[in-house]
Each structure stands twice: as structure tokens, then as C-alpha cells.
Amino acid sequence: MILRSAIFAAATRVAPHVRHTPVITVEGELLGLNFPVQLKLELLQNTGSFKPRGAFNRLLNATIPEAGVIAASGGNHGAAAAYAARALGVKAEIFVPTSTPATKVNRIASYGALVIREGETYADALAACRSRQFETGALDVHAYDHADVLAGQGTVGREFEMDAPDLTHILVATGGGGLIGGMAAWYAGSAEIISVEPETCPTLHTALLSGRPVECAVSGLAADSLGARQVGALMFPIAQAYVARAVLVPDGAIAEAQRLLWEQLRLIAEPGGATALAALTSGRYVPPAGARVGVVVCGGNTDPGKISQP
Amino acid sequence: MILRSAIFAAATRVAPHVRHTPVITVEGELLGLNFPVQLKLELLQNTGSFKPRGAFNRLLNATIPEAGVIAASGGNHGAAAAYAARALGVKAEIFVPTSTPATKVNRIASYGALVIREGETYADALAACRSRQFETGALDVHAYDHADVLAGQGTVGREFEMDAPDLTHILVATGGGGLIGGMAAWYAGSAEIISVEPETCPTLHTALLSGRPVECAVSGLAADSLGARQVGALMFPIAQAYVARAVLVPDGAIAEAQRLLWEQLRLIAEPGGATALAALTSGRYVPPAGARVGVVVCGGNTDPGKISQP
Numbered sequence: 001m002i003l004r005s006a007i008f009a010a011a012t013r014v015a016p017h018v019r020h021t022p023v024i025t026v027e028g029e030l031l032g033l034n035f036p037v038q039l040k041l042e043l044l045q046n047t048g049s050f051k052p053r054g055a056f057n058r059l060l061n062a063t064i065p066e067a068g069v070i071a072a073s074g075g076n077h078g079a080a081a082a083y084a085a086r087a088l089g090v091k092a093e094i095f096v097p098t099s100t101p102a103t104k105v106n107r108i109a110s111y112g113a114l115v116i117r118e119g120e121t122y123a124d125a126l127a128a129c130r131s132r133q134f135e136t137g138a139l140d141v142h143a144y145d146h147a148d149v150l151a152g153q154g155t156v157g158r159e160f161e162m163d164a165p166d167l168t169h170i171l172v173a174t175g176g177g178g179l180i181g182g183m184a185a186w187y188a189g190s191a192e193i194i195s196v197e198p199e200t201c202p203t204l205h206t207a208l209l210s211g212r213p214v215e216c217a218v219s220g221l222a223a224d225s226l227g228a229r230q231v232g233a234l235m236f237p238i239a240q241a242y243v244a245r246a247v248l249v250p251d252g253a254i255a256e257a258q259r260l261l262w263e264q265l266r267l268i269a270e271p272g273g274a275t276a277l278a279a280l281t282s283g284r285y286v287p288p289a290g291a292r293v294g295v296v297v298c299g300g301n302t303d304p305g306k307i308s309q310p
Numbered sequence: 311m312i313l314r315s316a317i318f319a320a321a322t323r324v325a326p327h328v329r330h331t332p333v334i335t336v337e338g339e340l341l342g343l344n345f346p347v348q349l350k351l352e353l354l355q356n357t358g359s360f361k362p363r364g365a366f367n368r369l370l371n372a373t374i375p376e377a378g379v380i381a382a383s384g385g386n387h388g389a390a391a392a393y394a395a396r397a398l399g400v401k402a403e404i405f406v407p408t409s410t411p412a413t414k415v416n417r418i419a420s421y422g423a424l425v426i427r428e429g430e431t432y433a434d435a436l437a438a439c440r441s442r443q444f445e446t447g448a449l450d451v452h453a454y455d456h457a458d459v460l461a462g463q464g465t466v467g468r469e470f471e472m473d474a475p476d477l478t479h480i481l482v483a484t485g486g487g488g489l490i491g492g493m494a495a496w497y498a499g500s501a502e503i504i505s506v507e508p509e510t511c512p513t514l515h516t517a518l519l520s521g522r523p524v525e526c527a528v529s530g531l532a533a534d535s536l537g538a539r540q541v542g543a544l545m546f547p548i549a550q551a552y553v554a555r556a557v558l559v560p561d562g563a564i565a566e567a568q569r570l571l572w573e574q575l576r577l578i579a580e581p582g583g584a585t586a587l588a589a590l591t592s593g594r595y596v597p598p599a600g601a602r603v604g605v606v607v608c609g610g611n612t613d614p615g616k617i618s619q620p
Contacts, residue, residue: 022332024354044334048576266358266610268578300576305615 001238002147002185007154014056014152017087019045023163023294030264031281037293038164039265042156043273043300047107049225050156050179050298051080051143056087057152058141064090070138071095072129074122074175074224075104076272076299077143082113093138095129097121100224104301121218123229144178145232154182160294167191167294169287173275174204174246176228179298181235184242191294192244196279198251198271201226204239205246212236221251225272225299245285249275253282261297262307273299311548312457312495317464324366324462327397329355333473333604340574341591347603348474349575352466353583353610357417359535360466360608361390361453364488367462368451369394378402380448382439384432384485384534385414386582386609387453392423403448405439407431410534414611431528433539454488455542464492470604477501477604479597483585484514484556486538489608491545494552501604502554506589508561508581511536514549515556522546531561535582535609555595559585563592571607572617583609 021042028035042050055077059069068091071081078094085092092113096105097120108115118128122143133140142149156179160170170187172180174195184193195204200220207213213236218227231239254271257278261267269277276295279285287293331352338345352360365387369379378401381391388404395402402423406415407430418425428438432453443450452459466489470480480497482490484505494503505514510530517523523546528537541549564581567588571577579587586605589595597603 019334022334022351024329024332030356041332043576046340262614266353266578268576268614304572304578304617307614 002150002154002182004186004188006151007158007182007186010057010151011155011158013060014053014155017056017084018052020159021045023160026265031260033280035287035293037280037295038167040156040160040294040296042296042298043267043269047079047083048299048301049076049080050153051076052083053155054149054152054178055080055084055141058146058148059084059088061148062139064139065137067136067138068092069141070129070133070136071141071143072122072126073143074227075100076225076301079104079107079111081141082108082111085113086111093132095125097125101303103303104224107301121229122227144176144228145234147234149178150182150185150234152182153179154186156296157183157186164294166292169194169291170294171196171276171279171285172296173197173226173272173298174231175226175272177204177231177235177239179296180243181232181238184238187242189242193242194279194285195243195246196276197246197248198222198226198254198275199248200251202248203228203231205248207231207236208239208246221254222271222275225270226275247279247285249278249282249284253278253284257281258307267297268300268302268304268307269297270299270302273297312460312464312492314496314498316461317468317492317496320367320461321465321468323370324363324465327366327394328362330469331355333470336575341570343590345603347590347605348477350466350470350604350606351577352606352608353577353579357389357393358609358611359386359390360463360489361386362393363465364459364462365390365394365451368456368458369398371458372449374400374449375447377446377448379451380439380443380446381451381453382432382436383453384537385410386535386611389414389417389421391451392418392421395423396421403442405435407435411613413613414534417611431539432537454486454538455544457544459488460492460495460544462492463489464496466606467493467496471496474604476602479504479601480604481506481586481589481595482606483507483536483582483608484541485511485536485582487514487541487545487549490553491542491548494548497552499552503552504589504595505553505556506586507556507558508532508536508564508585509558510561512558513538513541515558517541517546518549518556531564532581532585535580536585557589557595559588559592559594563588563594567591568617577607578610578612578614578617579607580609580612583607
């Protein structure tokens with residue numbers, strides 16, 4: 001289990017490097033809902049996603065060898081690890097699959113990291129990364145399945161509670177489960193945490209049904225950020241204890257949530273960043289009457305030209 | 311003069327209808343500066359710009375005739391007037407020039423207003439609007455030159471001071487001058503207010519040199535939001551008293567500021583929304599050592615596909 005004290009410590013450690021992102025209250029009618037929603041705009045985080053929280057907490061809590069750091073990623077974690085490595089003056093090698101969009105590859109390279117495109121999925125890139133790590137001895141910065149990464153992502157929960165202390169239900173997208181694991185550890189039952197995944201990447205949904213993390217086929221619109229084949233071993237018991245529900249949404253609902261975020265709020269979310277909101281706007285998740293609902297909009301690394309115009 | 315008490319009253323009046331927009335602190339290095347900047351994200355306001363503040367304050371402080379409301383606009387004010395009219399259950403007719411981009415025309419129409427495209431510039435649309443108003447007797451909602459509109463826009467200053475009370479220098483884009491007039495009235499010399507205009511729309515710059523509002527030719531990238539030919543009569547004495555400097559920036563600097571906002575912060579600003587920041591990122595305005603600098607990012611109504619990708 002990740003303790004709240006570890007998340008507190010992470011918040012202090014990463015504070016000089018990450019942005020305390022804003023929360024805005026959105027009237028329900030703008031989103032076709034009959035209740036307001038508080039959005040945590042984690043897409044305005046440095047590097048365009050929540051990932052630097054975990055990456056900095058991992059790097060700042062480790063001794064980094066001469067070989068620097070190494071990571072596999074669908075893109076966002078790689079950008080965060082590269083950004084953190086540059087900030088701390090160490091080398092980074094980042095493995096991404098060939099499916100990672102150009103926006104993300106360019107972002108990683110812009111931070112001075114060496115980018116290696118290897119395999120078709122995140123799992124393939126991870127395998128290649130592990131072989132290379134064995135050769136170089138670089139510090140392996142896992143995208144989600146490490147206690148320091150989970151604690152770092154948990155700082156999203158701490159900030160959300162500071163700025164919106166009245167929330168009763170919080171929707172979070174799940175990929176490998178670092179963000180939702182950290183947030184569920186922070187709230188520890190004091191608010192209901194709702195996992196949202198694409199129907200085509202149902203890793204936590206399947207794991208909770210099976211009683212253990214299991215491999216799933218992953219594909220679809222949000223697979224470059226939510227396309228881990230299996231949730232992390234560390235997050236799973238936290239999810240069993242503190243994730244109230246695991247909801248699935250179709251890709252069409254994700255695209256519609258992206259469109260609403262742009263049309264009504266002038267926010268560009270990537271598919272994975274709009275997935276949590278999609279559970280509400282599609283009606284796949286309907287909170288109980290009187291709920292005070294929060295949603296994490298967790299990433300914006302996409303080509304803005306792909307958002308459909310009204 | 312617009313009094314702070316009028317801005318206080320406006321803030322109370324419009325509160326149910328406008329968003330208290332967030333302020334974020336941006337490390338200078340992200341923007342190529344050697345000092346941090348506090349950005350007020352007024353592009354996340356309802357309708358995608360600051361304009362509903364003034365529109366609601368005008369409508370809520372007037373008796374609206376059967377004929378409803380009428381306004382001329384480059385686009386953003388029209389969207390705000392249409393949005394406010396719908397919220398209050400009255401009709402709206404909005405005149406825009408043919409140069410108004412489709413994003414803005416569609417937004418106005420989406421709020422149920424009748425949109426009339428007339429003439430090549432804002433001034434042409436304003437003339438047509440005035441003729442029509444004379445026929446119908448609708449409430450004329452001027453885009454900037456009305457005390458209630460100025461007081462409404464001044465609420466941006468009140469919020470910015472609440473959330474970033476230490477600012478010493480604040481950059482604001484000027485078109486007709488409603489936003490900067492209201493903000494300068496709010497700060498009333500307690501912080502230096504810096505006007506920023508495109509070189510191709512130098513209305514306040516020219517007015518301050520001439521000692522009175524004068525007509526200017528207007529064109530270029532930001533003309534759909536900053537392309538009033540002349541600053542308002544009401545804002546001019548406020549600007550003389552409380553606007554410390556009027557800076558001009560080339561269109562290339564505006565496009566570069568848009569690119570930086572997207573690349574570093576995942577924000578889509580329209581050209582007029584990025585103009586104030588452009589004064590800093592282009593070096594056209596260099597604040598004194600020790601200044602604590604704020605910038606209003608005032609609008610996001612543009613086609614996101616037009617932002618150049620890294």
C-alpha cells in the first residue's frame with residue numbers, strides 16, 4: 001500500500017518542478033449534464049500530462065548512475081522522464097512503440113532524450129527497454145508500477161482535495177493505473193474513485209473481475225496513453241480496496257468528450273485525457289443524486305487539428 | 311471615470327453567469343524569459359473570451375425591450391451578447407463583418423442569435439447595426455464604449471488581483487479598449503498596466519500620442535478581435551491616467567506566442583488572446599528588474615488546426 005505520508009513527501013519533493021494545476025467548476029448544462037462538475041486541468045501540467053509528478057518523485061528519490069535513466073512509454077511518461085532527466089542534468093533513453101503519435105515523439109526528443117521506436121505496443125517497447133537497461137545499468141523509470149511513481153501521481157489527489165474539498169465522486173482514467181492508484185491511495189475511501197477505461201483497453205475492469213491483474217488486448221483511440229496491457233501489481237490491491245467502480249466507454253464517447261471540451265471550454269484534451277469525462281457525458285456513469293463530482297483531465301498531447309470543429 | 315465600486319457591483323451582478331478563471335504561474339524558461347509570468351486564463355471563460363463579463367453587466371443593468379438586444383462585433387463580443395441574451399431569455403441580433411472567422415460566426419449562431427454579416431470591418435458592421443437598432447428599438451450592447459461594459463470587463467482585474475495580489479506589471483491586449491479600460495480603472499495606478507496592440511491595429515498607441523481617440527487603419531492576424539478602428543471615448547481618459555505604456559508587436563510575434571502557449575502549456579489562444587504575451591516573448595516589452603509580471607490571455611476562439619505544430 002502507498003501511504004498518504006508518502007504522497008505528502010512526494011508533494012514536497014516535486015514541488016519545484018511541477019505545476020499546481022487549476023480546478024475549474026463547469027455548469028452542467030455546458031456538458032449536457034444536470035449537475036456541475038469540477039475539472040482538474042492536469043493537461044496544463046508541464047509536458048502536457050500528469051506524468052512529471054511520478055517521474056520527478058522517482059528520480060529525486062534515487063541515486064542516478066552515470067548511464068542516466070531509461071524508460072518505456074506510450075509517450076507521455078517518456079516525455080516526463082526526459083523532462084525530469086534534463087532538469088536534473090542526467091541522460092535519458094526513451095523507448096516508445098511505433099504507434100506513438102508524432103506529437104509525443106517530438107516532445108520527448110525536444111527535451112534532449114534519445115528516442116528509440118521499438119515494437120507495435122507499449123509492452124513491446126517495455127521489453128526492448130528492459131534488454132537495454134540490462135546492458136547499460138541506467139535507472140529504470142517504470143511508467144506506473146513503482147512505489148515512488150504511484151506516490152508522485154497521488155499528488156494529483158492531494159491538490160484536488162485542497163482545491164475542491166467537497167467532492168464525493170471522482171472520475172479518473174486508467175491505463176497502467178499509476179494515476180488512479182496514487183489518487184485512490186490518497187483519498188483512501190474518503191471519496192468514491194471511479195475508474196474509466198476505453199472498451200478497447202479494459203485492463204482494470206478485467207483485473208477487478210478476475211481478482212488479479214491479467215493481460216488484455218489493447219487498441220483504439222486512447223491506446224497511446226491508456227494502452228498498458230495489464231495494470232500494475234502495486235496499484236491492484238489499492239484499486240481493490242478503494243476504487244468503487246470500473247466503467248468502460250466506447251471510442252465514440254471519448255471523441256465526443258474531446259469535442260465538448262474544446263467547444264464549451266476551449267480545452268484540447270488528448271483521447272486519454274478526455275476518457276474520464278466521457279463516462280459522464282455518454283451516460284455510462286451516472287452519479288447518485290447529490291453527488292459532488294470531480295474529473296481529472298489528465299493529458300493534452302495530441303494534434304489540435306484532429307479535434308472536430310463545430 | 312469608472313469607479314472601483316462599479317466594478318465591485320458588476321462582479322456581484324455577473325457572478326452567476328461568468329467563470330472565475332484560473333491563474334497559473336509559468337516558469338520563465340518555458341517562454342524564453344528570465345522571470346516567471348502569471349497568466350490569467352480568460353480564454354477559459356464561457357464563450358471563449360472575457361466578453362460575457364461586460365455583456366452580462368450591461369444586460370442585467372438595463373430594461374430590455376421586446377425587440378431584445380442588438381450588437382456589432384468582430385465575433386467575441388457578439389458571442390457573449392448572444393450567450394447572455396439566451397441566458398436571460400431575450401432575442402439577439404448580431405452584426406459581424408465578413409472577415410469574422412467561421413469559428414466565431416458558428417459560435418454566435420449556436421446560441422440562437424440571428425447573425426448578419428455586413429461590411430468588411432467591425433466599423434462597417436457597427437454602422438449597419440446602428441441603422442437596424444434605429445428601426446427595431448432593441449437594446450444596443452456596445453462592444454466596449456459603455457460604462458456597464460467597461461465595469462464588467464474590469465472584473466478581470468478584480469479577480470486577477472485576488473489570485474495574484476503581488477503583481478506590479480500587467481500586460482493586456484487592446485482593441486476598442488473595454489478590457490484594458492476596465493482593468494486600468496480597477497488597478498487605478500496600483501500596478502502598471504501595459505497595453506499591447508498589433509502594429510497593424512495601433513489604436514490606443516496612436517490615441518495616446520495624439521491626445522485623443524483617432525481613427526486608424528486596422529488589419530492583420532488579430533484584427534477580428536483587436537480591430538476596432540478607434541478606442542472608446544470612455545476608456546480614453548482612464549488610459550491617459552492609468553495605462554503606463556502602449557506597446558506594438560508584429561504579427562509574427564503573435565503567431566510565435568500562440569505557438570509557445572500551445573507547445574509549452576497546451577493552451578490554444580486566438581491571435582488577439584496571445585498578443586499581450588507576445589510583447590514579452592518578442593522582447594518588445596522588457597519589464598524592469600524585480601517586476602512581478604501578469605498577462606491576460608483573453609480569448610481562444612480560433613481554429614486549433616491553425617496553430618503550428620512543433
